[in-house]
Amino acid sequence: MGRYVVKRLLQAIPVLLVIATLTFFMVRLAPGGPFDEEKKVPKEIKERIEKHYGLDQPLWKQYLSYMGNLVQGDLGPSFKYAGWTVAELIGSSAPVSLMLGLLAMLIALSIGLPAGLIAALYKNSPVDYFAMSGAMIGICLPTFVMGPLLILGFSSGMGWFAPLGWYTWSDMVLPSLTLGLYYAAYVARLTRGGMLEVLSQDFIRTARAKGASERRVMLKHALKGGLLPVVAFIGPAFAGIISGSFIIETIFFIPGLGRFFVTSALNRDYTMVLGTVLFYALLIIVMNIIVDLVQAWLNPRTRLE
Secondary structure: OOHHHHHHHHHHHHHHHHHHHHHHHHHHOOOOOOOOOOOOOOOOHHHHHHHHHOOOHHHHHHHHHHHHHHHHOOOEOOOOOOOOOOOHHHHHHHHHHHHHHHHHHHHHHHHHHHHHHHHHHOOOOOOHHHHHHHHHHHHHHHHHHHHHHHHHHHHOOOEEEEOOOOOHHHHHHHHHHHHHHHHHHHHHHHHHHHHHHHHHOHHHHHHOOOOOHHHHHHHHHHHHHHHHHHHHHHHHHHHHHOOOHHHHHOOOOOHHHHHHHHHHHHHHHHHHHHHHHHHHHHHHHHHHHHHHHHHHHOOOOOOOO
């Protein structure tokens, strides 16, 4: 297993280099530059700033310089946040986004798994219809609608939780719930589908014929196989929560990485865009490796090569 992890990480190196190359040239092709302000600055000052950051060099020289620094682990300075490097900005904001993602995923699993299991156990019953109707509502209701609704209900209305910021546990409830409810809907539907597929297998009928209780059949015989679709979903879903949380971070004024990514794209902060894209790419790769390991544990017939 350790050999598999090392092999996957080594395979990720050329993938990250390709992503860095494509992103480098794409951001350069976008109109405007990091120092094209609405208020005009003297030409001499602008040229001096561009020379300081190496932007006066031909594009191919800028690319070689950036890639040379990248292989040494240097993501370069931010063009818009003077005195800060990209690594420092990511290091200060990524933990906030990761915490938001972990809490949201915990909520999604805590709600989605039981709902899917109960719906599968009581297939085509009112309980099943109620659970899946709730899941469909959660899927159809986007986070930028859910967030303000939760603020109106639980903050402005009842005053239970803080509507903005990320300083106390009270601040974390509403944004985590907004993201978690959306993904809980997918988890519930995947859990129900996976469990129903496993429950139709011959070994489940054999277990029931031997007198095993329905609870034992669900938890001991069907659960591992039924959760495989959920596990496959969790990897890209968690990466999607982190990379797509900028909407939630904007609504709740959370100082996470998503807001940096959006503002850096708008400000043409080339190095910050490249750094965040590479961080998200690495996160997706790591999560996929973890998902493969968990799937191999749930299904021993899966070989890791």
